[in-house]
Amino acid sequence: MSNQIANAAPRLNRQRRRTLSSYLFALPYLLFMLAFGIGPGLYAFLISFADFKKGVPQYFAAGFKNYVVAFKDFRFAFTMENIAEFLVISVPLGIALVVLVSLLLHMRPGRFSSALRTLFFIPGAVTGPALVLLAIFMFSPVMSPFGFIQRALGFESFDMLIAPSRLPVIFTIIGFFSGAGMWIVIQYGALEGVSTEVLEAAKIDGCNAWQQALYIKFPLIRPYVIYQFILIFAGNVQLFVEPQLMGTTWINANVPQQWAPNQLAYSFAFDLGNFGSAAALSLLMLVIGLGAAYFVIRWTGFFDIKA
Amino acid sequence: MPSETTISPKTAPNAFQRLKIFNQRLFGDMGSIGYFLRLAILLLFALYFGLPLLWLLLAPSKDQTAIITLPPLSFGSLETVVKSWENVNAYVHGEIWLWFKNSIIYVLASLTIGMAISIPAGYILAVSRFPGRTALLWLTLITMLLPPSAMVLPLFLEMNLAHLVNTAWAVILPACFFPFGVYLTYVYYSSSLPTDLLDAARVDGCSEWSLFQYIALPLAKPLLGLLAFISFNANWNNFFGPYVMLNNSKLFNLPVGLQTMIAGTSAIRPGFNTTPGMLKFQQADAAMAGLIMILPVVIVFLLSQRYVIGGAFTGSVKG
Numbered sequence: 272m273s274n275q276i277a278n279a280a281p282r283l284n285r286q287r288r289r290t291l292s293s294y295l296f297a298l299p300y301l302l303f304m305l306a307f308g309i310g311p312g313l314y315a316f317l318i319s320f321a322d323f324k325k326g327v328p329q330y331f332a333a334g335f336k337n338y339v340v341a342f343k344d345f346r347f348a349f350t351m352e353n354i355a356e357f358l359v360i361s362v363p364l365g366i367a368l369v370v371l372v373s374l375l376l377h378m379r380p381g382r383f384s385s386a387l388r389t390l391f392f393i394p395g396a397v398t399g400p401a402l403v404l405l406a407i408f409m410f411s412p413v414m415s416p417f418g419f420i421q422r423a424l425g426f427e428s429f430d431m432l433i434a435p436s437r438l439p440v441i442f443t444i445i446g447f448f449s450g451a452g453m454w455i456v457i458q459y460g461a462l463e464g465v466s467t468e469v470l471e472a473a474k475i476d477g478c479n480a481w482q483q484a485l486y487i488k489f490p491l492i493r494p495y496v497i498y499q500f501i502l503i504f505a506g507n508v509q510l511f512v513e514p515q516l517m518g519t520t521w522i523n524a525n526v527p528q529q530w531a532p533n534q535l536a537y538s539f540a541f542d543l544g545n546f547g548s549a550a551a552l553s554l555l556m557l558v559i560g561l562g563a564a565y566f567v568i569r570w571t572g573f574f575d576i577k578a
Numbered sequence: 579m580p581s582e583t584t585i586s587p588k589t590a591p592n593a594f595q596r597l598k599i600f601n602q603r604l605f606g607d608m609g610s611i612g613y614f615l616r617l618a619i620l621l622l623f624a625l626y627f628g629l630p631l632l633w634l635l636l637a638p639s640k641d642q643t644a645i646i647t648l649p650p651l652s653f654g655s656l657e658t659v660v661k662s663w664e665n666v667n668a669y670v671h672g673e674i675w676l677w678f679k680n681s682i683i684y685v686l687a688s689l690t691i692g693m694a695i696s697i698p699a700g701y702i703l704a705v706s707r708f709p710g711r712t713a714l715l716w717l718t719l720i721t722m723l724l725p726p727s728a729m730v731l732p733l734f735l736e737m738n739l740a741h742l743v744n745t746a747w748a749v750i751l752p753a754c755f756f757p758f759g760v761y762l763t764y765v766y767y768s769s770s771l772p773t774d775l776l777d778a779a780r781v782d783g784c785s786e787w788s789l790f791q792y793i794a795l796p797l798a799k800p801l802l803g804l805l806a807f808i809s810f811n812a813n814w815n816n817f818f819g820p821y822v823m824l825n826n827s828k829l830f831n832l833p834v835g836l837q838t839m840i841a842g843t844s845a846i847r848p849g850f851n852t853t854p855g856m857l858k859f860q861q862a863d864a865a866m867a868g869l870i871m872i873l874p875v876v877i878v879f880l881l882s883q884r885y886v887i888g889g890a891f892t893g894s895v896k897g
Contacts, residue, residue, distance in 0.1 A: 292786040293708040300699035300760060301714075307755040308721030311732035315724075318731065372623055375616050378608060387620060389880070391627050396875035397634075398815040400837045401868045408637075409630050416629040416650040448627065453808065457762075460804060464770055479607040494765050502758075505723040512817075536727055546731060553728030560723040574715055 319550035328546070337547035341539065341555075344548075350532040353439070354508060357531075361443040362504050369451050370496060373458035374484040388459060392452035403516040406445045433517070433525050442513050454499050461492040497573050505560030509533050532556055634872075637865030638662040662866035669839055674870065676828060677835035682874075684746065684820075684831055685813040688753035692809055693802070696756045700763025701794050705776060706786075715764070722757040726818050734822055748823035749831065753813050759805050766801045767794065807879065814875055832871045839867060 322332035341347065372391070376384045397405060408414050411429040412421040426432040433441065465488055473483055511533040518526040518534070529535045532552055540549035568574055591599065605613040633650055640654030641661075648654060666674055702708075703715060737748045771794060779789055817833040824830055827838070 289706065289786060290708045293702050293706045296698040296702035296786070296790070297714065299695040303695060303755040304717065304721060304757070306736070307733065307752045308724065308757065309717060311729040311736065312721060312724050314732035314735070315728040372620070375620055378616065379606075387624060390624060390631075392879060393631060393872075393876055394627055395811060396815070396872045396879075397868070399817045399833055401833075401871060404864055404868060405630055405634060408633065413646055414650060416633050418650060448630065452627070453811070456804070460800065474607065479609065479612075481608070481612060483607075494769050498761065498765055501719070502722070509725045509727075511727065533725060533727055536725075540727075540731075550728055550731075553725040556725050557720070557723055557728070561720060564719055564723065568719075574712060 315550045316554060319547055319554055321547050323544060323546050333547050337545070338551045340545070341535075341548040341551045344535065346529050346535055347532075349527075350529060350535050353530050354510065354532055357439040357442055357510060358504065358507055360439050361446060361507050362500070364443060365447055365451065365454075365503055366496065366499055368447070369454045369458060369499065370489065370492075372451075373455050373462060374488060376455070376459055377462040377488065378480045378484060388456060391455050394448050395450065395452040398449055399512050400516060402445065402449050403513055406513070407517070410441065430525060435525055435527060435530075438514070438526065438530065442510060445513055446507070446510075450503075454503075458492060458495055458499070461495040462488055465491045493571070494573065497567055497571055500567060501564045504563045508556050508560045511537070634865055634869060638863075638869065659866075662863045665863040666867050666870065670827070673827065673830075674832075674835065674839075674867065677830050677832045678870070678874075680746070680829060681814060681831040684749050684753070684816075685810055687746075687750045688756075688813050689806060689809045691750075691754040692756035692759060693805060695754065696759035697763050697795075697798070697802070697805070698790060700760040701767050701790055702786075703760070703764045704767035705771060705773065705794075718757045718760055721755075722761065730818065730822050733819075737823060743823055744825050744829065746829065749816070749820045749829075752819055753816060756809060758812075759809060762805060762808075763798070763801060766798065771797065810878060811875055836867055836871060 317330060318328060319337055320333055320335075321328040321330045322336075323329075376388060407429070409417060410421075410432050412418045412426055412432065413428070415421065421432060469487060469491075470483060473487055478487070510531045514526055514530040515534055515537070518528055518530065529538050533556065536549040536552035536556075539545045539552065601610060604610075608616065629651070636651060636653055637645065639656065639659045639662075640648055640652075641658045644654045644658070703711060733752055734743065737743045737751075742748045742751070775793065776789055779793060784792075814831075815833055816831065817837065820829075820831050820834045821837070824834065827835070830838070
């Protein structure tokens with residue numbers, strides 16, 4: 272009996288020590304997450320139920336009224352349609368093109384491939400206001416290097432080109448310019464991690480470069496592609512800077528004042544002082560992004576430990 | 579008798595066979611059609627990414643009229659470049675360089691702190707089954723997806739409580755929360771770290787921290803480079819946070835400073851009434867200011883090529 276206890280005790284200690292040190296590894300991050308992630312998130316959730324009519328928030332005074340006001344707003348359906356259209360175009364295209372370019376680059380590693388990767392990455396340094404500034408010039412058929420294409424398509428001026436129906440495509444073009452480079456680098460890095468033994472074995476079996484890319488490399492970088500999907504989907508749901516700056520702030524383009532849901536939230540907050548409804552809308556966007564993420568994670572077993 | 583298509587050392591290859599050898603050496607296992615297809619696609623993308631950049635580089639050399647009348651990719655005049663530079667510098671006595679300095683300080687601080695807390699967290703999530711692990715993964719994901727617009731007010735109130743509003747810390751501290759880094763570290767370690775190696779070391783009595791320090795961390799050098807660069811880029815371009823937290827223009831970073839510089843001038847709205855005494859900002863100047871903001875990122879990227887791109891994610895125990 273005493274032998275059994277003596278054998279049990281050390282094992283328990285080691286397990287508990289491992290758990291303790293695991294927590295210690297994650298502790299600093301946990302603290303920052305509470306302070307700058309969860310804390311504000313919970314507070315935003317709280318605010319969505321608060322009444323702001325008196326200027327200061329009266330918590331829980333509004334019940335679900337903020338949500339109703341937000342969803343019943345005449346612009347709500349409009350912004351939701353716009354963002355849905357934008358997502359349908361930008362997400363599949365964004366992922367497919369990034370993966371395509373990464374695979375193509377990886378087929379022949381070398382100076383050409385390296386130089387191109389650098390080139391693709393540099394626009395990632397152009398974001399926010401600087402990006403919109405560049406976009407405005409790129410979409411002006413008079414001044415843009417792509418002018419000859421735009422004029423050939425029948426667009427003689429900036430105002431002709433930026434029509435509300437074309438906005439999802441336009442924002443996709445702008446967003447891909449800035450955002451693709453980083454993902455190309457990440458996916459290329461993931462491709463570098465694919466075992467060379469597997470690739471050589473495939474080559475011996477008669478696989479050419481294209482088959483290698485499609486049947487071996489692409490499936491093996493799956494976790495990174497999933498990660499990309501989650502972030503791009505959720506990030507694109509929250510589109511804000513481009514439509515905001517192209518709307519009224521900087522230039523009088525044919526962009527409606529509130530085109531994307533995030534702009535509607537901003538308008539609730541800063542035009543109407545209704546922080547409650549703004550928070551409600553923001554949380555809706557979170558739920559949408561999270562829903563897609565949950566679906567993908569469950570479906571692909573993204574969280575499983577491979578051991 | 580050897581057939582026409584076999585090449586034996588005894589007979590010199592005929593013209594057809596020589597062409598075949600040349601084809602194989604040039605196109606490899608891509609095939610000739612594949613080679614040119616790949617080239618064409620990549621060149622198209624190069625134009626898509628490259629032409630706007632080229633235009634941006636040339637824009638400071640063209641003044642208001644030249645930018646419309648001259649061909650898009652032409653060089654205007656050196657004089658305009660100099661004038662743009664002077665205009666940008668003249669804005670509030672060269673405040674752009676103060677913003678530049680601030681940007682560097684904010685970025686370096688959040689980068690070092692952020693990575694120091696994120697990498698151990700990502701590592702432990704990938705290799706250790708501890709209670710609450712899945713919850714932490716979900717929470718990290720949720721906080722990554724939280725719209726910044728929703729967080730603005732709570733974050734501001736928090737910083738206000740700590741009396742940190744309008745200080746550098748109001749910008750640095752929130753930026754140290756780097757869930758993207760935790761996730762990327764998690765994905766990296768969970769797909770490339772050989773757990774049997776870790777188990778073997780554990781059996782030998784290695785502590786968790788030593789495992790991390792001597793095995794996991796050295797294997798992650800390419801990851802570190804990539805993460806550092808992504809953190810640098812994201813924080814360099816951080817607009818929303820500083821925009822809300824900072825009132826004093828001397829504390830602005832480059833994106834916020836640039837926004838105020840451009841918005842208050844006639845660079846984009848030609849008819850905009852500039853207040854008397856304020857300089858007349860042209861497109862060239864805006865482009866010049868934009869270039870000043872982009873250049874450090876490009877330089878840092880080119881310098882860290884080896885870590886960010888070359889052999890990223892290789893080096894773990896594979897093959």
